[in-house]
Amino acid sequence: MTQPPDTENKIGLVIAAHPDDPDFGAGGTAALWTTLGWQMHYLVVTNGAKGSADPEMTSERLVPMREEEQRNAATELGVLTCTFLGAEDGELEYSREMLGGIVRTIRRLKPHAIFTHSPEIIHRRVLEPDPEDPLAEFRGFVNHRDHRRTGEMAIDAVYPTARDRLNFPEHLAEGLETHNVAEMFIWGNRDINFEVDVSDVLDTKIRALTRHVSQFGERGEDFIKNVRDRWRSPDGRFYERFERVSMPF
Numbered sequence: 001m002t003q004p005p006d007t008e009n010k011i012g013l014v015i016a017a018h019p020d021d022p023d024f025g026a027g028g029t030a031a032l033w034t035t036l037g038w039q040m041h042y043l044v045v046t047n048g049a050k051g052s053a054d055p056e057m058t059s060e061r062l063v064p065m066r067e068e069e070q071r072n073a074a075t076e077l078g079v080l081t082c083t084f085l086g087a088e089d090g091e092l093e094y095s096r097e098m099l100g101g102i103v104r105t106i107r108r109l110k111p112h113a114i115f116t117h118s119p120e121i122i123h124r125r126v127l128e129p130d131p132e133d134p135l136a137e138f139r140g141f142v143n144h145r146d147h148r149r150t151g152e153m154a155i156d157a158v159y160p161t162a163r164d165r166l167n168f169p170e171h172l173a174e175g176l177e178t179h180n181v182a183e184m185f186i187w188g189n190r191d192i193n194f195e196v197d198v199s200d201v202l203d204t205k206i207r208a209l210t211r212h213v214s215q216f217g218e219r220g221e222d223f224i225k226n227v228r229d230r231w232r233s234p235d236g237r238f239y240e241r242f243e244r245v246s247m248p249f
């Protein structure tokens with residue numbers, strides 16, 4: 001399925017832990033839905049300060065670099081705005097401050113849908129392993145702790161925090177209203193019930209990812225070749241997969 005929800009409120013907000021996560025998780029969907037009249041936005045919770053293996057790199061230099069890379073990637077995809085909450089990369093805790101930052105962004109942008117990380121998965125095995133890989137049946141990954149924390153706070157921000165006026169009442173004093181997010185799209189979960197065929201915008205998604213030069217600069221071409229092979233489904237198409245949860249407000 002490719003079609004976005006049938007709604008008047010064509011606003012989507014991708015809430016992700018690190019610069020480049022929103023592009024990996026939902027960048028294709030953002031690019032595609034933008035062409036269908038949606039306004040897409042990004043919210044990045046941490047500052048990406050740990051994302052370098054370069055011994056010459058410092059966190060002080062990396063943080064502004066990664067913000068700019070994220071804005072460049074968003075531009076490629078047609079994503080309208082990027083908001084950064086600036087939590088320390090790798091040290092994200094569930095906090096009132098960060099929850100409040102997510103709630104404020106939801107109340108400001110009033111999205112129909114949010115997209116975010118799975119807060120449930122700590123580790124899992126790869127579902128479609130490479131048949132030529134001798135360790136295929138054992139291959140897996142760990143869902144970064146910052147991703148889990150971000151997913152949990154994003155979901156809590158949707159319900160009930162952004163909805164209820166007595167939560168963060170200072171937002172109302174700032175002139176913001178409460179807001180009901182109608183749907184959540186969670187990537188990386190086990191129970192996938194919504195697939196977006198992003199084959200037509202795959203080049204755009206990859207171009208956006210390569211704008212994260214601090215992450216893929218040295219191996220940009222390998223990265224492009226590898227992701228095409230890695231992401232191709234058995235039917236030859238490319239999908240972003242979510243658990244879609246419609247809220248009964």
Ligand SMILES: [Zn+2]
Binds near residue numbers: 017021144
């Ligand atoms: Zn990440």
